Amino acid sequence: MPNTSNAPTQNYVPGEHPDLKPPIGQTGILLWLRKNLFSSTFNIVLTLATLYFLYLVIPPLLNWLVLDAVFQAGSRDECRALGEGACWGFIDKRLGQFTYGFYPIEERWRVNLTFLLLVMAVLPVLWEKMPKRRIMLWFSVLFPFVSAWLLLGGFGLESVNTDQFGGFMLTMIIGVTGIVFSLPMGILLALGRQSQLHFIRWICTGFIEFIRGVPLITLLFVASTMLNYFLPPGTTFDLLLRVLIMVTIFSAAYIAEVVRGGLQAVPKGQHEAADAMGLKYWASMRLIVLPQALKISIPGIVNTFIGLFKDSTLVVIIGLLDPLGIGRASLSDSKWQGLATEVYVFIAIFFFICCFSMSRYSIYLENKLHTGHRI
Amino acid sequence: MNLVKNAVAAAAASLLLGGTVQAGTLADVQSAGHVKCGISTGVPGFAFTDDKGDWQGFDPAVCKAVAAAIFGDTSAVKYTTTTGKTRFTALASGEVDMLARNTTWTFSRDTDLKLDFVGVNYYDGQGFLIPAELGVSSAKDLDGASVCIQTGTTTELNLADFFRTNGISYEAVPIETNSEGQANYEAGRCDVYTTDASGLAATRSALEDPSAHALMPEIISKEPLGPLVRHGDSEWADIIRWTLNAMITAEELGVTSANVDKMATGTDNPEINRLLGSEGDLGAMIGLDKAWAWRAIKMVGNYGEVFEQFIGKDTPIGLDRGINAQWTDGGLLYSPPFR
Numbered sequence: 170m171p172n173t174s175n176a177p178t179q180n181y182v183p184g185e186h187p188d189l190k191p192p193i194g195q196t197g198i199l200l201w202l203r204k205n206l207f208s209s210t211f212n213i214v215l216t217l218a219t220l221y222f223l224y225l226v227i228p229p230l231l232n233w234l235v236l237d238a239v240f241q242a243g244s245r246d247e248c249r250a251l252g253e254g255a256c257w258g259f260i261d262k263r264l265g266q267f268t269y270g271f272y273p274i275e276e277r278w279r280v281n282l283t284f285l286l287l288v289m290a291v292l293p294v295l296w297e298k299m300p301k302r303r304i305m306l307w308f309s310v311l312f313p314f315v316s317a318w319l320l321l322g323g324f325g326l327e328s329v330n331t332d333q334f335g336g337f338m339l340t341m342i343i344g345v346t347g348i349v350f351s352l353p354m355g356i357l358l359a360l361g362r363q364s365q366l367h368f369i370r371w372i373c374t375g376f377i378e379f380i381r382g383v384p385l386i387t388l389l390f391v392a393s394t395m396l397n398y399f400l401p402p403g404t405t406f407d408l409l410l411r412v413l414i415m416v417t418i419f420s421a422a423y424i425a426e427v428v429r430g431g432l433q434a435v436p437k438g439q440h441e442a443a444d445a446m447g448l449k450y451w452a453s454m455r456l457i458v459l460p461q462a463l464k465i466s467i468p469g470i471v472n473t474f475i476g477l478f479k480d481s482t483l484v485v486i487i488g489l490l491d492p493l494g495i496g497r498a499s500l501s502d503s504k505w506q507g508l509a510t511e512v513y514v515f516i517a518i519f520f521f522i523c524c525f526s527m528s529r530y531s532i533y534l535e536n537k538l539h540t541g542h543r544i
Numbered sequence: 545m546n547l548v549k550n551a552v553a554a555a556a557a558s559l560l561l562g563g564t565v566q567a568g569t570l571a572d573v574q575s576a577g578h579v580k581c582g583i584s585t586g587v588p589g590f591a592f593t594d595d596k597g598d599w600q601g602f603d604p605a606v607c608k609a610v611a612a613a614i615f616g617d618t619s620a621v622k623y624t625t626t627t628g629k630t631r632f633t634a635l636a637s638g639e640v641d642m643l644a645r646n647t648t649w650t651f652s653r654d655t656d657l658k659l660d661f662v663g664v665n666y667y668d669g670q671g672f673l674i675p676a677e678l679g680v681s682s683a684k685d686l687d688g689a690s691v692c693i694q695t696g697t698t699t700e701l702n703l704a705d706f707f708r709t710n711g712i713s714y715e716a717v718p719i720e721t722n723s724e725g726q727a728n729y730e731a732g733r734c735d736v737y738t739t740d741a742s743g744l745a746a747t748r749s750a751l752e753d754p755s756a757h758a759l760m761p762e763i764i765s766k767e768p769l770g771p772l773v774r775h776g777d778s779e780w781a782d783i784i785r786w787t788l789n790a791m792i793t794a795e796e797l798g799v800t801s802a803n804v805d806k807m808a809t810g811t812d813n814p815e816i817n818r819l820l821g822s823e824g825d826l827g828a829m830i831g832l833d834k835a836w837a838w839r840a841i842k843m844v845g846n847y848g849e850v851f852e853q854f855i856g857k858d859t860p861i862g863l864d865r866g867i868n869a870q871w872t873d874g875g876l877l878y879s880p881p882f883r
Contacts, residue, residue, distance in 0.1 A: 266597045332622055394633040408639075485585075488625040488634070494585065498593040498625070500723050501586030501601075503860040506750035509727055 234514075244504040259508050260515050263499050267515070270335015270490055276327060280338055283316045287345065295530065297537075313349065331409035335490035337519060342409075343481040343491075344523075347416040348474050354417065355424025356463075360454065362429055373425070380422035386483055388415040393487035412484055420477040427473060431466035432458065464538045471531035475524045492516045569641055569773075569780035570614075570831055578620045581607035582640035585625045587722050588746035589854050589861040590646055599623050602854045605844050606644040606665060606771050606788060612843040613787045613836040627720060628696040632657055635774055642784055644771040646740065648698045658775040662785035665770050665847075667867045667876050669763035670699050671741035673748060676758045678735065683762040687712040692725045692734035694718075699739050702765040726750065740767050742855065742863055749860045782830050790837040792879040793819060794846035796870050801845040808838050819882045826882060837882075847877065 181187075193199065206216040237254030239247075240261060248256035260267070269277050290312035293305035320342070322328035334342065361373030380388075392411035400406060435458050443453030463470075485494040496512035499505060573579055583603055584591045591601040599607075599621075608618040626634050626645060634640050636658065646668070647653075649661040672683045680686060683706070693700050695718045707714050717734040719725045726747045729737040737747065741763060748754050771788065773781045794800070797816050799807050808820040817823035820841075821834030828834070844850060851868070855861045869875025 262595050266593065271597050330622075332624070390630075394630065394637050394639065398637055486627060487630060488585075488627075490625060494625060495593070497721060497723055498586040498591075498599075501588045501590075501592035502594060503588050503592070503746070503749065504595075506588050506746075506860070507726075507752070509723060 245506065245508060248508075255511050255514070256508050257511065259499075259505050259511055263495070266495050266499065267336045267492055269338050270495060271333040272329060272335070272338065273327075273333065276322075276329060279319045279322075279326065279329075283319045284341070286312060286315060286319075287341075313346075331407050334409060336492055336495050339409075339484070339489060339491050340478070340481050343413060343416055343484065344478040346413050347420050347477045347481070350417045351420040351424050351473075351477070352470070354421035356428050356459070358421060358425035359428035359432060362425065363432060376418075377422045377425050380418055381426070385416070385419050385480055386486060388419055389483060389487050391415070408487075409489070412487070412489065416477065416481065420473055423473045423476075424470060427466050427469035428462060430469065431462035431464075434465050435461045467531055467535055467538070471527055475527050478523060478527070479520060492519065569777045570783060573614065573641055573780075577615070578622045579607060579611045579614065580622045580624060580639070580641045581610075582624050582626045582631055582634050582643040582645060583607070584645035585627055585721055587646060587743055588750060589859060589863075590742070590746075600854070602666065602850060603644040603646060605850045605854070606784075607642070609787050609791060609840040609844040610642070610784055613783065613790075613832060613840045616839045616843075618843050628694055632659065635659065635772070638774075641780070642771055642773050646743075646769045647772060649768045649770055649772075650698060653772075659772050660775055660778075660781045661768075661770050661772045662781050663770050663788045664768040664876075665788060666742065666768075668740040668742050668767035668769050670702050670738060670765040670767060671744050671763055672760035673729070673737045673744040673757055674735065674760065676756050680760075683760040683764065684710050684712065686714065686736060688714070689735040690715040690717050690733070692717045692719050692728050692737045694722070694725060694739060695720065697739075698765070698767065703738055706764045722747065740769070742861075745863055746855075746861045749862060779831060783832070786830060787837070787840050789879040790819060790840055790882070791844070791847040791850065792870075792877050793882060794837075794841045795848040796872060796877075796879065799841055799846060800849055801842055804838060804841045808835075815882055 190196070194203065207213050233254045235254070237252045238257050239252040239254065240257045242248040242251060242256060242258030243262075245256060245259070248258055265274070265277070269280055272280060289305070290309040293299050293302045294309055296302075299305060318324060319326070320329065320334070321331070358373050358377055361369045362377060364370045364373070389412060392415045393408060396406065396411060439457055439461065440453070443457045448456065482491050482493050485491050485497070488494075490498065493516060496509075496516060500507075500509055500512060581604070583599060583601075586592055587601075587603075589602060591599065591603045594600045598619075604621070604623065607621045607623070611620040612618050614620070624634060624640050626640070626643070631643055631645060631647065632653070635643050644665075646666070647661075648668075649664065653659055654661055672686070674680055674686075691703060691714045693703055693716050700716075703714070703716075714736075717728060719728055722739065722743055725737055725739065728734055729747070730751060737744065739747075741759065744759055748757050748759070751757055771784055773784060793815075794804075797813065797819070799816060799819070804820065807816055808822055810822045811817060814823060818826055820838045821827060821836070825834055827836045830836075845853065848865075848870075851863075851865065852858065855863045857864070865873070865875060867876045869877065871878040
């Protein structure tokens with residue numbers, strides 16, 4: 170048998186030289202460590218500094234978050250008596266409020282069902298290889314109406330007023346509605362801004378510039394208070410609906426500019442080729458220009474969506490109780506006072522999960538649509 | 545075209561007249577089935593949500609009492625949270641029917657902003673909270689201190705007045721809400737936190753070590769806090785005013801939520817009889833039935849009960865009755881008679 174030790178000797182039959190293992194330190198984890206963490210003096214210093222920093226941060230953080238934390242308690246004093254760490258008992262007791270706001274407890278299954286249906290409606294849109302995608306897409310189109318009926322009630326369900334909406338549910342409603350309606354609206358505005366028809370171009374440009382020139386918080390204030398001055402006395406116009414409209418047009422104006430960037434990046438030759446094939450305006454846009462333009466715009470669009478999702482917390486200023494508002498009101502309960510850190514960490518985790526998934530999906534989409542050439 | 549004209553005319557009219565044309569709030573409230581009540585976004589003891597998700601506290605209690613007087617149902621309230629900045633527009637624009645959120649009764653708010661304060665449910669004053677380790681014994685020694693101050697409030701103006709009159713300087717750290725103020729103060733971003741003394745007591749109770757913080761002896765302002773409505777509907781204002789007065793009078797006369805049922809059958813005190821509707825018909829004069837005050841007291845309690853339940857000695861807030869005692873006990877609470 171050939172010698173398998175690492176010290177090579179010369180007595181092999183020609184052609185039977187054994188495959189030797191690479192020397193230790195040139196393979197596996199050691200190689201990775203050497204290449205990535207200890208490749209130069211500067212990197213060694215950085216690595217050690219980082220390790221020390223992690224050593225300082227992680228154990229106390231872990232202690233606070235999990236090991237010393239109290240998961241079941243009836244009040245802050247009980248929490249303090251049971252452990253030094255985070256008082257998750259507070260979040261546990263208020264989880265229903267954080268999730269559903271003031272939605273009636275016996276009707277909360279409707280919110281859960283809506284969320285389930287949302288997943289079913291979103292999947293065929295996002296995932297190309299889904300079985301029976303065509304049929305499911307029809308469901309996606311119907312979903313906004315179904316969900317509105319489920320959440321608001323009427324037609325056989327007990328009706329629930331929108332002022333009882335709150336918490337993560339409210340964030341999801343504002344985020345999803347804004348995203349779903351602002352994309353088509355933004356695309357139309359972008360096309361309108363490039364239109365040959367002066368009137369349409371002026372209107373679209375005026376709209377975009379006006380909305381972009383005003384902060385979202387101002388639009389929300391207009392929606393919540395100013396509008397009532399202008400409407401005839403006695404007319405009521407649901408506050409949440411007003412907010413949804415404002416959030417949608419705000420994000421549509423931004424989407425429009427992102428898409429316009431994409432449209433302008435499509436070479437003129439593509440337009441001309443479409444014209445040469447005898448395609449009418451909408452056909453050429455749908456088949457040739459927009460697919461390319463939207464592909465380029467994906468990072469920008471997702472960026473706008475993430476921004477919109479996070480901006481939805483601004484509604485707390487006009488008195489809608491999103492998770493931050495619920496947190497603020499809950500923290501005033503003298504039983505639980507002083508647990509602000511827990512509340513904000515909890516809300517931050519929720520937002521991170523949502524926004525990070527959006528960002529990962531956009532990367533997946535970019536890779537899928539990447540056809541090998543960049544414009 | 546006609547429709548557009550009408551809409552424009554109506555919009556112009558409502559713009560010109562502001563919120564003053566909304567007479568008949570009671571009728572609106574009755575047909576809607578709930579009172580739209582503006583409250584704060586959360587002040588310990590004064591407004592907070594409980595574990596079940598209901599609004600509780602000293603301020604929502606007023607909303608509940610009004611709802612009880614009108615509907616006999618304390619849950620017939622639609623709460624709208626308002627910040628210091630949005631509260632008056634919310635009321636003037638008709639978003640809410642009444643505000644019950646520690647709002648100071650001042651001249652300009654009552655007149656220029658076209659609001660009507662219907663009474664005072666808490667006599668407060670602005671104080672200072674500082675860490676005991678600073679070793680300051682008077683607010684006049686606070687020269688150069690950084691002060692956490694809620695924007696858009698009377699406390700902001702009082703603070704400027706106080707430091708100017710005493711010829712000392714300060715650096716304002718603007719904050720939006722009480723919880724923000726507490727967080728900033730705890731993190732040491734300001735040396736001093738100033739707001740109404742009741743709020744400071746509540747904030748102090750929530751700190752890690754309350755004994756390490758002290759309230760300054762100076763109370764630099766008068767802050768009569770009370771519920772308010774918009775100008776132009778005195779009938780509606782009367783209902784709120786007298787619901788509050790009923791709670792105060794009930795305490796004065798010894799009527800509590802526990803004994804109100806027995807008292808309602810008739811007593812030898814004619815004022816109790818008038819209050820609870822067993823004699824005369826005061827309710828009809830404000831558009832309600834005879835038992836309106838009985839319901840408010842039965843379902844919410846008298847002033848003293850509400851005080852003790854949310855902010856009194858046995859709560860973490862631990863406020864003394866102080867000047868908020870009945871006039872018979874040397875306080876300022878003095879309800880006009882029910883006659």
